[in-house]
Amino acid sequence: MINKKRIQNQSCWILHHRPYRETSNIIDVFTKEFGRISLIAKGARSAKSKFRGLLRPFSPLSVSWISNSNLGTLIDIEVDGNPILLFGDSLLSGYYLNELIIKLLHKDDSQNEIFDLYTSTIIELSKTNNIAPILRNFEIDLLKLIGYEINLDSEYITGDPLEASNLYEYSPGLGFEKTKKKTGLMIFHGDEIQLIKLKGFQSKNVLKSANRLLRNTIAFHLDGKILKTRKVLEELRKYDK
Template sequence: MQSGFVLHSRAYRESSLLLDVFTLNFGRLRLLAKGARKSKKGLHALLQPFVGLRLSWTGKGDLPILTDAEAAGTGVELSGSKLFCGFYINELLLHFLPSRDPHPEVFHLYRSTLDQLATDDGVERILRLFEVSLLGEMGYGLSLDRDAISGQPIDATKRYVYRIEHGPVENDEGIAESVGGATLLALEQKTLNAPDELQEAKRLMRQVINYHLNGKRLKSRDFFKQVTKDRPS
């Protein structure tokens, strides 16, 4: 059996589920869980996001069939805003991971990030570091420590414009959408903590991720915005 997580599931026909799973040795793939919604073994309740699983399946076509699933230890319990954070990182994996291409480093990163979300209140820092690491593993690594034009080390006291295809360039022209050198270095060194750095890093990473999504929208972002908009003040 293979270690894995359910990233997303949806109903299929009368009693089955279509599962997008992320596995240690086979990467991201889609499985058909026949009869899972009416299973007397509690399979539907087991096949949920953020639960470490052991999975087996059969078939080599486009839609292999799940043959067995069991819990691998205790699941991660996320609630409130942390639950939306979990859905967000799942959606990033669905967009960025190529199908059936193993990425064990990303698998371990994902599992570690879930553990951090469950136990650490610094969710903005956790998300930014996950985003930077994921993009790096996918071949979209950010240049954060040197000016893309001069080649000089980033100066924590200066401000930069981040050109996604090249990297940071000193903001000599006073462009409003700039990022502090201290923020770039904190991202590079994984030491984000200061509120202003977290805010700038969030804006920068959204810009970079949107660029690589090529116009695709993240449903988790939209859903979170709607929920917080409708929440009573």
């Protein structure tokens, strides 16, 4: 017999929802205390549903559900603050964060720090058009919190400190190694690595290097999963040039 448990009034964000059967939705929810969970919102697409209009991303919510194996049942949801208004690239970037959370975090694993990181990043996205540094900061912090931190201090083989005057080749999942190569997808200047560590993204070159480093690191840990939102963002950047 499956042991059902009622969970009440948990702070959350909606990450994604998809149709289920004729009138229901399955929603991916990110909660502070229970991490990422999936719930059935029964009748959510019917005209008289009490959930109608509430199952939206980027709106702070309080949710209650009945746990049931891998898929719980939503029983109540309430607005828990003002919605975060995102537009254009900021909106697409918000969906990118959602996709990272869905694909990198395990279900039913409490992630208080990541919840707070996500919340603060969504708020930041609503306040500026300078999006790239915000995304790079989020990626660096997220990788650290899920145990995939990039070692920006020392070489992975020798343990020698990374020096500003040297060139280094990066291997995702391993780290940096001193190299004589001058160019290459995973070749980085030591001074740029030091600035990435400090999140010194005032320089466009450092920001581009951070993007290259983090894009390939995240791709490695996704193990073949494709980030649809990142692909769209990169396509849009081509037209901006």
